[in-house]
Amino acid sequence: MTEKIKFEEEDVFGAMTLDVISKANKFNQWMYQTIKPFCKGNILEIGSGIGNISNFFIHDNFNIFLSDIRANYCLELERKFHTFENFSGTEMINLTDPDFEKNYAKHLQKYDTVFALNVVEHIHNDELAIQNCHKLLAQNGHVIILVPSYQSLFNQFDKELGHYRRYNKTSLTNVFSKSSFEIMHKQYFNFIGIFGWYISGKILKNKTIPKEQMKLYNTLVPIIKIIDKSIFNLMGLSTIIVGKKTL
Template sequence: MGEKISSTKGFTDSVGHSTLSNIASADKFNRWMYETITPFCEGETLEVGGGIGNISQCFLLDDKKLTVTELRDDYCDIVKENLGNHACLNEVISMDIVDPEFDTKYQSYFESFDVVFALNVMEHLEDDLLAISNCKKLLKAGGKLIILVPAFQFLFNSFDRALGHYRRYKKDSLKELFKRNKFEVLHSQYFNFIGTLGWWVSGHVLRKKVVPEGQMKLYNFFVPLIKIIDFFTKRFVGLSVIVVGRKN
């Protein structure tokens, strides 16, 4: 399938919206990502950078209460339009997790959540250390922070540049951000080993800027098999890395 940049010119982030729209069609993949983090999600949960709601809807379909934040107002509007009538959606908040006036603007949300998670957000932020610090402020004592980001700098390619990524991570570098913010690290793993192959070919060889919709649909079909492979590889390699920490 062709890239969809031209069809999303009305959005502030046309490349990001095209990518999220293509990933939205991969229901098995989104469900897999959701099921990977939900063992750590108990209580009041906040999603930082919910995009167009690909993971948000998984929580709501399972009748789990969720508050969603998003930097872009047009994404907030999409989430409200598509998911706003769901009884388990508490609120959709326009929030910049690295806002210079974060403490003033969002103080009413401080220490309100048992879980804060951000999937594919930190790589977009120049000051990821500050972002982790501000996520911590939103957590209750003993609350958990879950971060998923792209893994391995050698995979950085045209996709990353088009999406505005500053970097990719390894388990050690992501855990270091948690430790510098005085989190207790509870869990770390890599995620989606097979995805590295498609990312490399499409981004390095074909130099695409948007994850192709056809590629996502094909990948989605094989997710049950890919999950089995990931069981054996998640300690060592993957397209993404996940770290979970506890606020003490």
């Protein structure tokens, strides 16, 4: 299988997954509310996809620039949000571009917040990706990274989506250690999701998240949020780290 064919197949499964998750309004809002306290000023989203999380930022009047590595997603984002005054535009941005500083010169040191949700696990050189996020931030800017948790959960979903790895707080902190970030916050997110991911991906070997499963999960989000709080976010399907640019 050539790299081009592999990339196209991952895009198909990725698009199907984004579409399923787009219907999970309560889940998306929960994720947004989890990272919102760390967001400030001029914002850049890396890997916006079809705007499942972007939508909340737009409607909360954050000034935000959206990006993705795929042109078709950027066109969709422009179509969805071009009428909003706080939408700053969209562009294809590759965090591991070998000429990153040259090709994205207009974005360097521009943003007060850069966030990437379920993006870094798709990038082979994750350390370089975080280093380039540092270059995009103004002094004292925040970077927010959310990635899938626990390598032991790596399964058919991960393979079809083109994930290189899964993380925990320690391994993601090690990636951050290669850049000049002060770690502000660490947590796990979505404990109950672990069981659905394991059963659907590891046991049933589904290639995408089943629509009915996501629909049921979305309905149960109010209860699932309480469970996360009750265990103090000590475990979860996702790992979140927030860093501050100090140098």
